[in-house]
Amino acid sequence: MHLDDLDxxxxxxxxxxxxxxxxxxxxxxxxxxxxxxxHVKTSKCVDVALRQRAAGxxxxxxxxxxxAEEFFAAGFDDIVYxxxxxxxxxxxxxxxxxRGCALQIVVDSLAAAERVAAAxxxxxxxxxxxIEVDVDGHRAGVPPESPLLLDIARTxxxxxxxxxxxxxxxxxxxxxxxxxxxxxxxQERSRCxxxxxxxxxxxxxxxxxxxxxxxxxxAARSLPGVTEVRAGVYVFYDLVMAGIGVCAPEDIALxxxxxxxxxxxxxxxxxxxxxxxxxxxDRGTLSQPHDQGYGAVCDEAGALLPGWIVAQANQEHGIxxxxxxxxxxxxxxxxxxxxxxxxxxxxxxxATAAQHARYAVVEGDAVRHLWPRFGGW
Amino acid sequence: MHLDDLDxxxxxxxxxxxxxxxxxxxxxxxxxxxxxxxHVKTSKCVDVALRQRAAGxxxxxxxxxxxAEEFFAAGFDDIVYxxxxxxxxxxxxxxxxxRGCALQIVVDSLAAAERVAAAxxxxxxxxxxxIEVDVDGHRAGVPPESPLLLDIARTxxxxxxxxxxxxxxxxxxxxxxxxxxxxxxxQERSRCxxxxxxxxxxxxxxxxxxxxxxxxxxAARSLPGVTEVRAGVYVFYDLVMAGIGVCAPEDIALxxxxxxxxxxxxxxxxxxxxxxxxxxxDRGTLSQPHDQGYGAVCDEAGALLPGWIVAQANQEHGIxxxxxxxxxxxxxxxxxxxxxxxxxxxxxxxATAAQHARYAVVEGDAVRHLWPRFGGW
Numbered sequence: 001m002h003l004d005d006l007d008x009x010x011x012x013x014x015x016x017x018x019x020x021x022x023x024x025x026x027x028x029x030x031x032x033x034x035x036x037x038x039h040v041k042t043s044k045c046v047d048v049a050l051r052q053r054a055a056g057x058x059x060x061x062x063x064x065x066x067x068a069e070e071f072f073a074a075g076f077d078d079i080v081y082x083x084x085x086x087x088x089x090x091x092x093x094x095x096x097x098x099r100g101c102a103l104q105i106v107v108d109s110l111a112a113a114e115r116v117a118a119a120x121x122x123x124x125x126x127x128x129x130x131i132e133v134d135v136d137g138h139r140a141g142v143p144p145e146s147p148l149l150l151d152i153a154r155t156x157x158x159x160x161x162x163x164x165x166x167x168x169x170x171x172x173x174x175x176x177x178x179x180x181x182x183x184x185x186x187q188e189r190s191r192c193x194x195x196x197x198x199x200x201x202x203x204x205x206x207x208x209x210x211x212x213x214x215x216x217x218x219a220a221r222s223l224p225g226v227t228e229v230r231a232g233v234y235v236f237y238d239l240v241m242a243g244i245g246v247c248a249p250e251d252i253a254l255x256x257x258x259x260x261x262x263x264x265x266x267x268x269x270x271x272x273x274x275x276x277x278x279x280x281x282d283r284g285t286l287s288q289p290h291d292q293g294y295g296a297v298c299d300e301a302g303a304l305l306p307g308w309i310v311a312q313a314n315q316e317h318g319i320x321x322x323x324x325x326x327x328x329x330x331x332x333x334x335x336x337x338x339x340x341x342x343x344x345x346x347x348x349x350x351a352t353a354a355q356h357a358r359y360a361v362v363e364g365d366a367v368r369h370l371w372p373r374f375g376g377w
Numbered sequence: 378m379h380l381d382d383l384d385x386x387x388x389x390x391x392x393x394x395x396x397x398x399x400x401x402x403x404x405x406x407x408x409x410x411x412x413x414x415x416h417v418k419t420s421k422c423v424d425v426a427l428r429q430r431a432a433g434x435x436x437x438x439x440x441x442x443x444x445a446e447e448f449f450a451a452g453f454d455d456i457v458y459x460x461x462x463x464x465x466x467x468x469x470x471x472x473x474x475x476r477g478c479a480l481q482i483v484v485d486s487l488a489a490a491e492r493v494a495a496a497x498x499x500x501x502x503x504x505x506x507x508i509e510v511d512v513d514g515h516r517a518g519v520p521p522e523s524p525l526l527l528d529i530a531r532t533x534x535x536x537x538x539x540x541x542x543x544x545x546x547x548x549x550x551x552x553x554x555x556x557x558x559x560x561x562x563x564q565e566r567s568r569c570x571x572x573x574x575x576x577x578x579x580x581x582x583x584x585x586x587x588x589x590x591x592x593x594x595x596a597a598r599s600l601p602g603v604t605e606v607r608a609g610v611y612v613f614y615d616l617v618m619a620g621i622g623v624c625a626p627e628d629i630a631l632x633x634x635x636x637x638x639x640x641x642x643x644x645x646x647x648x649x650x651x652x653x654x655x656x657x658x659d660r661g662t663l664s665q666p667h668d669q670g671y672g673a674v675c676d677e678a679g680a681l682l683p684g685w686i687v688a689q690a691n692q693e694h695g696i697x698x699x700x701x702x703x704x705x706x707x708x709x710x711x712x713x714x715x716x717x718x719x720x721x722x723x724x725x726x727x728a729t730a731a732q733h734a735r736y737a738v739v740e741g742d743a744v745r746h747l748w749p750r751f752g753g754w
């Protein structure tokens with residue numbers, strides 16, 4: 001099968017780029033002497049996760065119980081569900097555990113810990129629970145020095161359910177240089193390890209110390225006290241990661257194949273059939289120094305066309321413009337004729353991939369595989 | 378089935394609100410003496426389109442050929458595909474026509490018209506083609522006074538393929554008061570009708586004069602020269618439409634049911650399990666006077682909680698805040714306990730619905746129907 005055989009818009013994985021990305025992260029985390037637990041929310045694709053496992057990944061991370069169920073059915077039985085569990089979802093999680101899935105769940109409040117402990121006693125099950133630690137004020141978690149940390153830990157331990165601590169350093173996405181990333185990685189590590197030390201000092205177990213985000217995972221220089229690193233978007237990279245300096249635009253493995261369907265020559269606009277339905281509404285580069293609109297435009301072979309971005313998006317229309325305006329665009333009708341195909345690199349791989357049900361895995365202009373991905377909850 | 382039986386996040390349609398919305402638009406367009414052709418890209422749901430047809434809708438509008446195929450299979454055989462067609466997609470469109478679908482396609486360039494005319498001759502088929510007219514400088518289309526309009530029309534007519542003209546007044550989304558909306562509706566009508574008159578003056582046929590957007594459809598006071606109105610989002614409404622003044626927030630039929638999973642009490646944050654995966658990344662109210670974040674928060678029964686919005690969103694986490702900050706939020710742990718359920722009204726119904734595979738159609742706390750929706754291309 002050939003690129004020409006695909007209808008547009010179509011979601012592409014550049015297979016050599018993905019292979020390099022997987023190897024790069026795995027070798028870095030291997031060298032630090034800890035386990036890498038890939039976050040499969042980015043791909044939601046068993047075939048991609050199998051590549052990560054073959055490269056050395058230990059277990060997976062998920063963002064929904066639907067992912068846990070789908071990947072468990074595909075043979076992945078060591079899973080961290082890294083979002084604080086809604087109490088109503090406990091029966092579903094417990095059912096997975098009873099079927100043999102080593103599923104770890106997450107809480108960050110006494111109320112949730114009490115619900116888990118009560119359910120564990122009621123069902124005579126000892127779930128493995130991680131306490132989420134807040135290392136950056138970014139989202140969820142309890143501060144490592146908080147008295148609440150020990151209250152939650154004791155509540156879980158009394159039910160035989162305390163497995164350890166975990167964190168996600170979302171603030172790393174706001175770093176703008178390598179020194180800041182290295183410092184943020186050390187902040188993530190030291191604060192999460194501090195939480196673990198407080199549990200142990202109180203006589204509580206803390207087997208797992210799980211940290212991670214793609215930027216901090218790449219930036220970490222040493223990880224004493226950490227048992228595993230979770231990271232997701234590194235498998236494809238994206239323009240947000242390139243904007244942070246984690247990768248080059250040429251490393252991005254994910255793109256959307258699109259077709260030119262019209263022009264507004266006086267404005268220098270090229271209309272394509274990749275709108276927000278194909279790209280997502282993610283504008284993650286808006287707050288970065290180099291705003292990429294809804295994506296950076298490449299030729300059909302994947303070579304960047306510097307300056308060209310999807311500047312606007314409607315549901316099924318993208319408007320490609322040169323970032324320097326109509327004068328810089330030149331004769332768009334001649335340069336981008338009707339029917340021409342382009343690739344667009346996404347701001348945020350997780351969001352763009354979520355708009356599609358299938359990956360076309362390409363090497364050059366050959367389509368090597370068609371891999372399904374799932375959605376939903 | 379009851380609301381409590383749904384796992385979260387879940388996409389809800391408030392059935393009485395949808396029924397009122399469908400009746401409101403239908404009676405308005407009926408009173409203007411033209412046909413209403415609902416745009417089914419909003420719902421991508423056969424059951425919703427059947428309600429629109431039962432209320433008096435004539436045919437449907439689609440944004441992808443996948444929609445055309447799905448709805449044709451469900452018995453809808455009068456379809457306008459309202460996005461300029463990529464030449465590579467012509468065989469797929471022609472196959473639908475051969476199977477008996479009265480499918481109208483759209484072009485806005487001589488190059489595309491020539492490709493359609495050549496394909497029509499080659500396949501001995503007379504497709505019905507609409508020329509897209511630019512009435513607002515917003516996106517696609519040829520200006521009504523442009524010489525190109527007649528060149529395209531003659532090219533299509535020579536192949537027996539000229540059905541008429543169409544436009545979409547996307548600039549109506551930037552209107553901020555009723556007077557501006559009424560003026561924009563008249564601009565859309567008059568410029569599209571002007572294009573039709575130019576075709577007829579040149580001795581060319583122009584059976585169809587198709588206009589539409591939800592804001593201009595509601596604002597139109599009379600539509601001489603127009604044969605049909607296309608509109609989509611009115612079926613559910615959303616916060617962007619409420620911000621324009623087209624509806625009240627209490628008219629919005631679409632929402633996402635979500636569960637409280639955590640808090641950051643000092644910040645006044647409530648964490649819920651509806652992140653951008655459930656809401657979409659659409660920030661359509663960002664440019665409006667009243668920014669609604671990623672959605673406006675209601676109680677489980679659907680009553681608005683004034684001031685509360687989903688201020689931030691990660692993939693599976695939403696952060697609910699009071700728009701006046703932590704002091705106004707008060708004791709969020711007491712007010713929004715772990716496990717509590719809320720509904721969130723979306724910025725943009727088309728984008729939020731696209732994140733889900735199913736609608737739960739509710740009346741009060743009863744789930745009346747579970748309706749599938751599809752995605753893809």
